[in-house]
Amino acid sequence: xxxxxxxxxxxxxxxxxxxxxxxxxxxxxxxxxxxxxxxxxxxxxxxxxxxxxxxxxxxxxxxxxxxxxxxxxxxxxxxxxxxxxxxxxxxxxxxxxxxxxxxxxxxxxxxxxxxxxxxxxxxxxxxxxxxxxxxxxxxxxxxxxxxxxxxxxxxxxxxxxxxxxxxxxxxxxxxxxxxxxxxxxxxxxxxxxxxxxxxxxxxxxxxxxxxxxxxxxxxxxxxxxxxxxx
Amino acid sequence: xxxxxxxxxxxxxxxxxxxxxxxxxxxxxxxxxxxxxxxxxxxxxxxxxxxxxxxxxxxxxxxxxxxxxxxxxxxxxxxxxxxxxxxxxxxxxxxxxxxxxxxxxxxxxxxxxxxxxxxxxxxxxxxxxxxxxxxxxxxxxxxxxxxxxxxxxxxxxxxxxxxxxxxxxxxxxxxxxxxxxxxxxxxx
Numbered sequence: 569x570x571x572x573x574x575x576x577x578x579x580x581x582x583x584x585x586x587x588x589x590x591x592x593x594x595x596x597x598x599x600x601x602x603x604x605x606x607x608x609x610x611x612x613x614x615x616x617x618x619x620x621x622x623x624x625x626x627x628x629x630x631x632x633x634x635x636x637x638x639x640x641x642x643x644x645x646x647x648x649x650x651x652x653x654x655x656x657x658x659x660x661x662x663x664x665x666x667x668x669x670x671x672x673x674x675x676x677x678x679x680x681x682x683x684x685x686x687x688x689x690x691x692x693x694x695x696x697x698x699x700x701x702x703x704x705x706x707x708x709x710x711x712x713x714x715x716x717x718x719x720x721x722x723x724x725x726x727x728x729x730x731x732x733x734x735x736x737x738x739x740x741x742x743x744x745x746x747x748x749x750x751x752x753x754x755x756x757x758x759x760x761x762x763x764x765x766x767x768x769x770x771x772x773x774x775x776x777x778x779x780x781x782x783x784x785x786x787x788x789x790x791x792x793x794x795x796x797x798x
Numbered sequence: 799x800x801x802x803x804x805x806x807x808x809x810x811x812x813x814x815x816x817x818x819x820x821x822x823x824x825x826x827x828x829x830x831x832x833x834x835x836x837x838x839x840x841x842x843x844x845x846x847x848x849x850x851x852x853x854x855x856x857x858x859x860x861x862x863x864x865x866x867x868x869x870x871x872x873x874x875x876x877x878x879x880x881x882x883x884x885x886x887x888x889x890x891x892x893x894x895x896x897x898x899x900x901x902x903x904x905x906x907x908x909x910x911x912x913x914x915x916x917x918x919x920x921x922x923x924x925x926x927x928x929x930x931x932x933x934x935x936x937x938x939x940x941x942x943x944x945x946x947x948x949x950x951x952x953x954x955x956x957x958x959x960x961x962x963x964x965x966x967x968x969x970x971x972x973x974x975x976x977x978x979x980x981x982x983x984x985x986x
Contacts, residue, residue: 593858
């Protein structure tokens, strides 16, 4: 290594971009002579110092990890295995939820011993309605609005269910209107209180709820009714 | 896997391609896939068995190989320019394929800086102890001091040094450095 060491003792050579990148990226592995060689030259040579700035600039934009997790998951056999296990877990969870979800909803007051006929699922009933979606979550009145507390947007509910809201004036008349995803009215009820119990039967599907205050649309929410258990 | 689209390695190469594509074209690396290929070929020569943190090492090595490609392209550009200026040089076109084979006055400096890069890539493949030994040799530390520092007797140290030299020679040979002028750097 004598010749190599002697070369490092000289400082007349301009550094390559590779050597500068080495100084930045592999500094901890350099020997003392190698470090001194690079450092002395960079300190003394404006051209190489400028190169160092260029290297820093380019490398600064580069990510610090070599592979992204999502890509790793989709390209390695282990990734496929993990993805398969996750899918299976999600499938089992959905199956379990659909079979037990109604009973576990905190807002649900449906009796556990209620005998309900099995109901086939129709995917069309779960499709979003673009027109109604544009109103969801918006408080329609210009003054500080009345807004629904329950159900939360997109909640899955079980009947009977209590609609709750807040923010209205005293003695204001509220109307709750439940409509399906085809904009067909399913249920309507009026009250001066801040809650209403819904006890009618609904098929599984996506529903929208309109809350009107003194006949003026105040708030729109949506909820899901899942298939009834066997 | 480490250089496919969506990986950090690919992002580094894309950044290089965006900034230096015009220069890299001079060494036949016209599009991003060519750079990916070149970097892959360079990385495939690495023995990863001793590399401590492969992902960390790879990201740094990918950057280094990208810069190495740029240096190669810039060197190529300067050789072409010099050959054009030399009316007596009939082999100018042929020489463009390997700028390292000519210009003996530049060889020593070029080889020295190149060797600095490759010796350090080699170090990344060594055990911590071997890497330490190599650094002590580069720093021209006395054998007796190395033996004391690494707590080895002189015979064992000599054996370790001999094995290290063989590995380094093999590493450089795999990189294509077979000509005599480079050997003098690593012997003795």
